[in-house]
Amino acid sequence: MNNSLFGLGMGFAIASTTSIAWTQPLQPPRTPQRLAQTRSQAAQTRILDLGVSPSQLQQMKSVGMRMVMPRNVPPGFQLTNILTRDDGRFQSYLLVYRKGASCFGIEGTTGGIGGFPAGTATFPIKNAVLGRGQLEQRPETPQLLGQWMGRGPFYRFVGAGYSLNNGSELAGCQNVTPKEAVFVSEALRYLDLESGLVEPVPVVDANSPTSTVVRYPTREELTQFNRKLKAGAFGNGVRLSAEQRKQRQAYQATWAKVNPTSAKFAGAWVAGDRTYYVYPSKVKSRVCMVTQAEGKYEFANGQSISRELRYLNNGLFWIDQSEVLAARDTGTGQLYPVFASASLPNPAGLTNFDFGFQNADCTTVLPGQ
Secondary structure, eight states, X not given: OOSBSTTSSOBOOOOOOSOOOOOOOOOOSSOOOOOOOBOOOSOOEEGGGGTOOHHHXXXXXXXXXXXXXXXXXXXXXXXXXXXXXXXXXOEEEEEEEEETTEEEEEEEESSOOOOOOOOSEEXXXXXTTTEEEEEEEOSSSSSEEEOOBSSSSEEEEEOTTOOSSSSOTTOSXXXXXXXXXXXXXXXXXXXXXXXXXXXXXXXXXXXSOOSSOOOOOOHHHHHHHHHHHHTTTTOOOOOOOHHHHHHHHHHHHHHHTTOHHXXXXXXXXXXXXXXXXXXEBSSTTEEEEEEEETTEEEEEEEXXXXXXXXXXXXXXXXXXOTTEEEEEXXXXXXXXXXXXXXXXXXXXXXXXXXXXXXXXXXOOSOTTO
8 A cells, every 4th residue: 555644744554464453343432321222112023934944044043143134025035045155264144035037145244345336326225223325236247236234244235146156146047126126225134043033123312323323413403513612612622734734635635536425534533532544445435444542443444425424333424614523422412523633543553454445445545646
């Protein structure tokens, strides 16, 4: 990778490695209040009620990773095959559904995911437990392919022609329609394989951000937040020099030509004792987050949608200020500021992220370099 960080003239070196030392997920700044998790009151659904045979259920239990499957599929489709792969680093599975000459699959993996460019058409996905995603319609095979969803493991829809093990798992069949593919993607639910039940969708406190929805501030919330910000209730944040501000703006403007949705979030940001390094990706709407706290780093794929950047259970909100973003406290739901910074990550702390960067198409290189 190029040694420039955000075009600010500050360098670091990332050593290439295929061994990733993941840290435990970092919490956002401020001490979160534990919220009681209320289980859904809806009737429990057995996995066997979803067209899974007892022998298939036993096979799923042997996969060795957390699984999802669609709670609903288009009429006539049946689960015909369960395939697995373990390359020594990551585990993966593929559920194959068929109906006559039509087929599709659901893929899950514990890591090593990569991004891919947007297709000729993009269809939004809103899943109640995995969050938001996108289905891409592409000119090549597979012509229907979902962007990865979830916080890890990761899951997606795959269309006809896709192969998990370089075989013919989804060969010789026709695609479903994009509408049906979105329907299936939005029906994905976690499985409790030990109890044989589909996990219910949790009831979430209205003020708590979740992996499903990070609620953008209302007009009233933004008015109150801006009033506090102007009054200095949050402190003054980090003051950028004129040269740092100029370099940061130039970097974002260059990336805006390639990835306009994500470019405005790119750069270093700080809130309390946490620093966020937002790297752009070559994949449309994707960003790459490195969070630093107490000397530890966490890497996560993020997604920028209009005025929001979502990653893990958290979100950053664009509020029409180039050097201030807003975020929510995970306990109270109250807004707090995230200030632009010229901070640098510790090179030694980032040595294990090169493999993740490559697979997510993250980059520190300016377009054209």
